[in-house]
Amino acid sequence: MAEEVKLFGAWGSPFSRRVEIALELKGSPFEYIEENVIDDKFKSPLLLKYDPVHKKVPVLLHSGKPILESLIILEYIDETWKPNPILPEDPHERALACFWANFIDEKCMPPVWKALLGTRDEREKAMEEVRECLKTHESVLNGTKFFGGETIGLLDIAANFIALWLRVIQEVSGLEFLTADKCPVLIKWCDEFVSCSVVKEHLPPRDKLIAFVKNWLSGKGWTD
Structure with missing residues (x-):
């Protein structure tokens, strides 16, 4: 069974675009879900569920488990998908x-x-x-x-x-x-x-x- 990878992002956010680029470089397929992040009342129930603290994008959902904060997500991506490393070995x-x-x-x-x-x-x-x-x-x-x-x-x-x-x-x-x-x-x-x-x-x-x-x-x- 293929791993489920979803990205909650916003088109104008450099932070969620970071995650898109990293996943693309890794060759990892993902489902992109656009969020309206202008106001909490416009944010989807799923975004609020997976990031109840900051309520912001990006959120990476990997096999049902959320990972938050773009730089942390980038490190997670590099550790999870080994081909085409984005961090040095040293x-x-x-x-x-x-x-x-x-x-x-x-x-x-x-x-x-x-x-x-x-x-x-x-x-x-x-x-x-x-x-x-x-x-x-x-x-x-x-x-x-x-x-x-x-x-x-x-x-x-x-x-x-x-x-x-x-x-x-x-x-x-x-x-x-x-x-x-x-x-x-x-x-x-x-x-x-x-x-x-x-x-x-x-x-x-x-x-x-x-x-x-x-x-x-x-x-x-x-x-x-």
């Missing part, structure tokens, strides 16, 4: 990949929102924080095509927010987070990553994402 290298993936979520993303929504003083400080984080993250590439070396790994997948979402946010808002003069290597990585066929088919359409971000910045919320 324990130290694995730990570094997980550290830098957390760096994106904890250090890079929060100041982006503050730069968009904070007071003038907060925005200026946040812009500098974002640029510094991106410069630091760029140094991790260290001359390789991808963060995972010559093939896409967990850290590349975790950085999908930088490759697409951040550049769309930058275009819509007019704020310059990521520029070719300051982070040329990271820009090159972005282009390589989003051009990869496995990645491309699991990223949201750029025009739809632009409209999505415009709605949010205009105060209409995260609407389709």
